[in-house]
Amino acid sequence: MTPRFAQSSEAAIPVHVVDKHALQDWLDRQPARIQTWVHGSGFKPAIGKALLIPGAEGMPEAVLIGYGTEVQRKRGRFHLAAAVPSLPDGAYEIVSGLPEDRVEEEALGWLLSSYVFNRYAGNGGAEVHLLPPAGVDAARLEIIAAGECLTRDLINTPACDMGPEALEAAAAQLAAEHGATFAVILGDDLLERNFPMIHAVGRASDKAPRLIEMNWGDSGPKLTLVGKGVCFDTGGLNLKPGASMGLMKKDMGGAATVLGLAHMIMALGLPIRLQALIPAVENAVSGNSFRPQDILTSRKGLTVEINNTDAEGRLVLADALAYGAEGDPDLMLSMATLTGAARVAIGPDIAPYFTDDDAIAAALDGAGAKVADPVWRLPFWDPYEDDIEPGIADLDNAPKGGFGGAITAALFLRRFAGDDTRYTHFDIYGWQPKAAPARPKGGVGMGARALLEALPGVLGL
Missing domain, CATH: 3.40.220.10 (Leucine Aminopeptidase, subunit E, domain 1)
Structure with missing residues (x-):
């Protein structure tokens, strides 16, 4: 509906x-x-x-x-x-x-x-409709709601029907709807095109890994959105226990949020050049799984020591961020269901974000409060940089100790976004653990509406 x-x-x-x-x-x-x-x-x-x-x-x-x-x-x-x-x-x-x-x-x-997720049960939603209040831009709110519902539908769909190929199909449908260009780099072509870490994470699955790219708009500042598309995360050889694996259909929540936000931007006709990048993989277990203590070489040339195969999201994001930075965007954003540490820090209801740009932070904080999409700034804390440098390789994907896990993950990603890129990272949960007004239990968008509201000021539109 x-x-x-x-x-x-x-x-x-x-x-x-x-x-x-x-x-x-x-x-x-x-x-x-x-x-x-x-x-x-x-x-x-x-x-x-x-x-x-x-x-x-x-x-x-x-x-x-x-x-x-x-x-x-x-x-x-x-x-x-x-x-x-x-x-x-x-x-x-x-x-x-x-x-x-x-x-x-x-x-x-x-x-x-x-909103009702009725793909499988067929339950119809209620027909309780509100006449648009005076002064409200009804068309804009309907577009925002449609983007949010797209995000929810994608997250709620189980991995049997939302693997990398289905995520690709959803992105392709969105691109076609808005006249965007669309391309995919699939399977072993990732190696030929220098996306080695996306390939390494996804190669164990019978569903080929891929990088999905959508571009829209031909003028204005360039915005690059990068969404984590791990369609199911077993944890790899560092296998998750059953309780931790139960919600891993939502590990592509960053990609789902990027697609929902992309719909809002394109449907509203914002005067920007939009690039959306989604590394879509399944982190599975087989004889060719990447292993603890492996050292991977990234697209950027930085080497990464694998100390936990369950810290895979930052690996696929790293290659995509490096590629996005090559296009010299005016702003690059990553959205990912990345760390449990972020949830321990501020719970499931708030979207934490990292940025070195105080102007972006001020815009996001004001926008989040205005549109009822709460966000909270966490620090790119430079003194923790040592924690992600193992010595045997340039970077460690899972530093020991566990302290500041959301921060060290964000610092890891910042290395690939580059010093010259205006970059912000969201570590979202993407799930409503219990029903609340306008948010049934299940997949939910986080941070997208705050970003949409902040973009005109941040990009000078």
Whole structure:
């Protein structure tokens, strides 16, 4: 289902948004019959609560949606979306009570609340549509919601149907939709074209590794997006235990997020040159798996000692980043479900990012707060550079000790982006561990909307 707003031609039920302190004031202005109905129902304006008010003919005349308290609202986002599942199908229009600075967030949350992953169970989503509030760019929000739903669908699809070839097909379909050019370097051609670490990680699978490339736009600053496309991660010969392997269908969440963001950028027609790079592999186990203590030579010429085959994402990203940097982008971004250390640091709800550019950080922090897509800056901490230098090779893919694991992974990637590239790295989770308003349990986009909002300022559009 593609999220959509209600059309102006649809008869819409008025929605009154009431927080704890506004309910009585709202009631005082209503006819006695409505006051009696609300009091008799025992309605409390908590977040997620809704009350239909019947008209003279018994059909809904209006609906009250609770907005809690300011303290409660600070504990979440997309609060109106919490009430949407309790509403009957139909069109709705917000007519009072919603703070002006929350209109866009709540409108997007209402759109996203219609998302259902129904590829296998066939469950249809509810048809509860919101009339676009005044002042909201409805077309823009529908595009953003569609990009987010693309990301969710890709992450939610299991590896049996979302291997490297299926990820390639999804990218090709997106490129065709927007008139982008599309190319793939497949299997042993990766060696001939000098992408040795992408090949090394993916060669053990019967699904050939590949580098997917999409280019769009012919003028403006160049933005290169690099997304980790490990479609399933067994851990390789450093095999993951079963509990850790259970969610590894989402290890291509960086690629899924890049494709969702690319859709937003292209559909909105941003005046940039967009390059999207996705190293797509399966980290499998067979007789030709890469091994602990192997030393790989990267596209950039840096050698890498393999101290854990489960730290494979940074290897495939490294070759792609080196290639992206050769194109001299104005900004290069990597998105990856890379380290558990990032989750330990700030949990599953926030997208951590690394940048040496204070202007980018300020733009991202402001954008994340504005569009309800929380981000948090972590440091490229130069004193930890020694930790990724093993001595026997230029770099170590899995430094011992475990401290600062998200930072050392980011430092590793920065080596391949190069000193002359304006570079930012996101270490996302890509998964909603429990249902929340507008975000059902499962795959979820992180950081993409904040990036979209920040790009005009960062790139001078």
